[in-house]
Amino acid sequence: MTVTDTATRSSASAAADGVGVSAPRPDGVPKVDGSFVYSSDEYHDGSLWGVTLRSPHPRARILAIDTSQAAGVDGVRCVLTHEDVPGSKLFGMNTYDQPVLAFDEVRYQGEPVAVVAATHPEIARRACELIVVDYEELVPVTNPEIALSGQVEGLPQGGLVRHVRIRHGDVDEARATAEVTVKGRYEMGTQDPAFLGPESGLAVPLGDGGVELYVSTQDLHRDQRQVADCLDLPLDRVRLVLSGVGGAFGGKEDLNVHIHACMLALSTGRPVRMVYGREESFFGHVHRHPAIADVELGATRSGRLVFTRVRLVLDGGAYTSTSQVVIANGCYFAAGAYDVDNVEIDGYATYTNNPPCGAMRGFGAVQSCYAIESAMDRLAAALGMHPLELRMRNAISEGDLLPTGQPVDGPAPVQEILSYLRDLPLPADSDHTTGDMRARPGGVGNVTRGEGIRRGVGYALGMKAIGFSGGKDDTCTARVTVWIRDGEPVAEVHCAAPEIGQGVVTLQAQIVRTELGVRTVELRDSDTDIAESGASSASRQSWMTAGAVVGACALVRDEILERAAAVLGSPAAGLSLDGTEIHDCDGRPVLSVAELLGPESVSHAYTYSHRVTEPVDPERGQGDAHIAFAYAAHRATVDVDVDLGLVRVVEMATAQDVGTAMNPLAVEGQIEGGTVQGLGLAVMEELQFSDGRIVNPSFTDYLIPTMLDVPPMPMKIFEFPHPDSPYGLNGVGEPPNLSSTPAILNALRDATGLELPRAPVRPSDLVIELGGRANRRASARPLQA
Amino acid sequence: MKVNVTVNGVDHSVDHVWALESLLDFLRERIGLRGTKNACEQGECGSCSVYVDGVLVCSCLVAAGQVEGCSVVTVEGLAPDRGVHPVQQAFLDAGAVQCGFCTPGMVVAAHCLLADDPVPDDLTVREQLSGNLCRCTGYQKILDAVYLAAERAGAAPSRQGSRP
Numbered sequence: 045m046t047v048t049d050t051a052t053r054s055s056a057s058a059a060a061d062g063v064g065v066s067a068p069r070p071d072g073v074p075k076v077d078g079s080f081v082y083s084s085d086e087y088h089d090g091s092l093w094g095v096t097l098r099s100p101h102p103r104a105r106i107l108a109i110d111t112s113q114a115a116g117v118d119g120v121r122c123v124l125t126h127e128d129v130p131g132s133k134l135f136g137m138n139t140y141d142q143p144v145l146a147f148d149e150v151r152y153q154g155e156p157v158a159v160v161a162a163t164h165p166e167i168a169r170r171a172c173e174l175i176v177v178d179y180e181e182l183v184p185v186t187n188p189e190i191a192l193s194g195q196v197e198g199l200p201q202g203g204l205v206r207h208v209r210i211r212h213g214d215v216d217e218a219r220a221t222a223e224v225t226v227k228g229r230y231e232m233g234t235q236d237p238a239f240l241g242p243e244s245g246l247a248v249p250l251g252d253g254g255v256e257l258y259v260s261t262q263d264l265h266r267d268q269r270q271v272a273d274c275l276d277l278p279l280d281r282v283r284l285v286l287s288g289v290g291g292a293f294g295g296k297e298d299l300n301v302h303i304h305a306c307m308l309a310l311s312t313g314r315p316v317r318m319v320y321g322r323e324e325s326f327f328g329h330v331h332r333h334p335a336i337a338d339v340e341l342g343a344t345r346s347g348r349l350v351f352t353r354v355r356l357v358l359d360g361g362a363y364t365s366t367s368q369v370v371i372a373n374g375c376y377f378a379a380g381a382y383d384v385d386n387v388e389i390d391g392y393a394t395y396t397n398n399p400p401c402g403a404m405r406g407f408g409a410v411q412s413c414y415a416i417e418s419a420m421d422r423l424a425a426a427l428g429m430h431p432l433e434l435r436m437r438n439a440i441s442e443g444d445l446l447p448t449g450q451p452v453d454g455p456a457p458v459q460e461i462l463s464y465l466r467d468l469p470l471p472a473d474s475d476h477t478t479g480d481m482r483a484r485p486g487g488v489g490n491v492t493r494g495e496g497i498r499r500g501v502g503y504a505l506g507m508k509a510i511g512f513s514g515g516k517d518d519t520c521t522a523r524v525t526v527w528i529r530d531g532e533p534v535a536e537v538h539c540a541a542p543e544i545g546q547g548v549v550t551l552q553a554q555i556v557r558t559e560l561g562v563r564t565v566e567l568r569d570s571d572t573d574i575a576e577s578g579a580s581s582a583s584r585q586s587w588m589t590a591g592a593v594v595g596a597c598a599l600v601r602d603e604i605l606e607r608a609a610a611v612l613g614s615p616a617a618g619l620s621l622d623g624t625e626i627h628d629c630d631g632r633p634v635l636s637v638a639e640l641l642g643p644e645s646v647s648h649a650y651t652y653s654h655r656v657t658e659p660v661d662p663e664r665g666q667g668d669a670h671i672a673f674a675y676a677a678h679r680a681t682v683d684v685d686v687d688l689g690l691v692r693v694v695e696m697a698t699a700q701d702v703g704t705a706m707n708p709l710a711v712e713g714q715i716e717g718g719t720v721q722g723l724g725l726a727v728m729e730e731l732q733f734s735d736g737r738i739v740n741p742s743f744t745d746y747l748i749p750t751m752l753d754v755p756p757m758p759m760k761i762f763e764f765p766h767p768d769s770p771y772g773l774n775g776v777g778e779p780p781n782l783s784s785t786p787a788i789l790n791a792l793r794d795a796t797g798l799e800l801p802r803a804p805v806r807p808s809d810l811v812i813e814l815g816g817r818a819n820r821r822a823s824a825r826p827l828q829a
Numbered sequence: 830m831k832v833n834v835t836v837n838g839v840d841h842s843v844d845h846v847w848a849l850e851s852l853l854d855f856l857r858e859r860i861g862l863r864g865t866k867n868a869c870e871q872g873e874c875g876s877c878s879v880y881v882d883g884v885l886v887c888s889c890l891v892a893a894g895q896v897e898g899c900s901v902v903t904v905e906g907l908a909p910d911r912g913v914h915p916v917q918q919a920f921l922d923a924g925a926v927q928c929g930f931c932t933p934g935m936v937v938a939a940h941c942l943l944a945d946d947p948v949p950d951d952l953t954v955r956e957q958l959s960g961n962l963c964r965c966t967g968y969q970k971i972l973d974a975v976y977l978a979a980e981r982a983g984a985a986p987s988r989q990g991s992r993p
Contacts (some may be wrong), residue, residue, distance in 0.1 A: 069921070071929070073913060075919035075932050076904075076918075076921060076933075078862070078863070078903065079864065239964055240930040240963070241866075288929075319867070322869040506862075544928060545929065709924035709970075717927065743874055749968075750960075751958045751959050751963075755970075785974070
């Protein structure tokens with residue numbers, strides 16, 4: 045059977061709590077009453093605690109490891125090193141290059157070296173301190189430009205993860221026609237995903253030599269393959285079950301406790317819990333790549349872009365993780381959401397001895413959006429043009445060619461998005477000399493009386509691909525089962541799609557209600573008993589899971605109607621299903637589902653695939669690599685205390701096209717959350733390093749926005765249905781994270797007249813008397829009404 | 830040491846508590862109430878917020894031994910009879926829950942805020958809840974939830990209750 049005309053058969057959005065309404069979360073009550081089980085809450089009678097010993101050095105040779113003292117501690121059940129890894133000693137997202145437990149050389153501070161299982165976590169921690177590792181310290185390579193120079197030894201692949209080249213038109217020729225050119229270098233520090241729920245899990249050894257792992261993750265099946273390879277077990281002996289995920293944002297794609305907990309459980313024959321503390325968490329997951337971007341733009345005097353040239357360097361740190369894909373994604377959108385005929389992009393991801401970087405919300409496009417949008421404001425200033433006008437004059441639209449040669453298909457309502465921000469009234473001026481101190485930059489603790497405060501307004505536009513790109517085979521499977529309980533139909537959905545906070549569980553229930561009309565929808569735990577869903581990443585999971593659930597519902601409905609047709613002796617084509625009743629072609633109920641099914645159930649799985657994509661070629665970076673694109677823009681309003689270098693973001697106005705708002709409240713929540721993560725990256729969040737060592741691995745020193753730091757966020761959600769997706773939905777989670785940061789940077793530039801070439805902006809960057817008078821830039825012209 | 834404490838109205842007497850054991854660990858591991866969350870364990874994030882004798886605290890910063898003879902109320906104890914407290918209901922209705930890891934602490938803190946100031950203004954809510962970090966929502970829906978709870982309590986003041 046095939047999935048056909050689901051939209052016409054279903055009464056989209058008509059069903060109570062169906063598609064298109066803000067249906068409640070099925071996990072909502074347990075999350076507010078404290079009974080929801082996160083991976084750090086997993087508990088098993090008689091379980092041991094696992095603790096990890098990590099390298100204190102960013103780079104060192106391991107000469108010897110002596111675990112004998114630790115193993116002798118009362119309460120310690122086992123101590124494991126690389127010698128105890130049963131299978132592959134390496135794991136990784138795409139490339140197996142990261143040691144399960146270090147051997148020969150540690151390549152970043154915090155790299156796991158040994159694991160201990162004991163009856164109490166404190167005993168395990170103390171035992172870790174008794175493990176003697178004989179290190180020969182080596183000089184770490186911490187500068188990505190030096191890593192790229194080819195002059196340093198000891199880095200994999202000479203320091204280069206991947207060079208991505210994109211060539212579109214002819215930049216050298218176009219340069220001659222450009223009447224105005226600008227150049228700028230923009231740097232970005234390292235952002236941490238800083239999810240609140242720490243890495244954690246429970247491994248339970250099974251009688252057959254296998255293991256069951258309850259863990260928080262973004263992709264159960266990719267984890268399962270890596271765990272099985274490293275344990276040297278067949279896949280069917282490694283069962284993963286999704287435990288409650290306390291946020292992810294990309295940082296739970298790479299493995300954390302997984303293999304360690306399983307090794308300890310299999311070695312001791314006991315269940316093992318592992319929970320990272322906050323400090324360990326900063327070493328236990330990948331970060332957003334820090335970036336250096338050189339951007340050159342050429343335009344005509346009337347503000348038409350003639351060429352764009354970008355060189356982007358992302359520091360991938362010690363191991364590959366997803367760096368080869370992050371750099372590609374950064375490059376695909378490095379020219380921004382603009383129609384420009386001549387583009388030259390070179391992106392480099394490097395190896396260094398900094399901590400590994402990998403996926404984080406936006407996946408490389410955050411860095412390149414920040415760079416291009418900063419450069420666009422510089423160009424606007426050079427042209428004496430309002431930055432919004434420059435953007436509207438060059439905005440991409442449907443049919444335009446991307447730098448990768450792919451025509452933009454699907455809605456591209458960039459003009460509409462920007463027009464909303466242009467027409468939205470600005471927030472009222474704040475009178476900080478008399479107003480509430482809590483509203484001033486710096487709040488109550490650090491303010492003047494408002495004498496040095498200046499207002500600024502900035503804009504930014506972002507564009508990103510939705511879903512996996514570049515020829516990656518991508519599927520999602522769901523099973524839907526309908527049976528009768530207490531005389532009423534009940535539907536169960538089984539799908540491995542990880543619920544990481546975004547609400548994919550809500551969506552599954554909404555879809556079943558819409559497609560089948562069944563009110564009671566139950567969600568089975570996500571696990572590896574069903575085929576894969578792919579990762580909750582790349583803003584893809586709603587699209588992919590919706591496709592799978594819609595498909596499975598169609599198969600279930602078809603079978604129910606065929607069975608009904610057999611009973612009724614009339615063709616199935618004339619029948620319809622509204623959850624409890626079968627209706628005839630006149631809409632009259634003719635048979636109840638309860639009567640039809642009796643004690644039987646109807647169950648079907650469906651595997652959804654999106655359209656085929658292709659990799660870009662290595663020479664010119666050309667290819668139809670993407671399935672869809674999404675757009676968002678921000679207008680930031682800031683108050684800056686230029687005497688103290690303090691910032692108050694006054695308002696973040698935003699507009700985004702979401703295709704179809706499947707659950708409007710959830711969509712708003714994604715946009716607000718993404719906007720605030722971008723705000724953090726603009727003005728406060730930076731993981732700081734000294735010679736490869738993280739100096740601020742705590743929430744005391746790594747600051748994420750609090751409720752006092754966030755402003756009102758007026759927003760406009762556009763719904764231009766995407767022609768290729770279920771219900772016309774589009775990915776939502778990442779786009780608001782792109783343009784938020786550069787909009788704030790541009791507002792700060794507007795307020796201060798400073799170049800501000802680095803994000804996050806630090807107070808010392810903003811104090812005009814101390815800071816770069818030499819960096820003052822020409823001011824932009826006001827927007828012509 | 831031995832610790833005698835009332836948690837959510839139930840008396841507990843626990844032996845062999847470590848001198849440096851936090852109230853957070855005590856609640857999660859000794860009493861088995863894991864609704865109170867462990868996100869930073871240094872008083873920065875508010876995920877472990879509970880009441881001790883009616884005072885809002887970060888349970889990670891309180892030693893278990895300090896609650897001897899006290900009455901502790903956790904997220905599990907806000908609503909009578911395992912139902913949902915109006916503040917919790919407001920979080921659900923306003924869309925204030927995503928991953929939910931901050932939610933128990935945020936709910937307890939919001940409950941405390943509204944008990945002290947039933948009609949708080951915007952900056953007061955922001956200031957009072959600024960010790961509770963959320964990484965998912967951007968806080969707007971949490972603000973909406975607090976206003977919704979305040980508004981509903983205004984319609985029926987007796988439902989809001991007071992600090993336990």
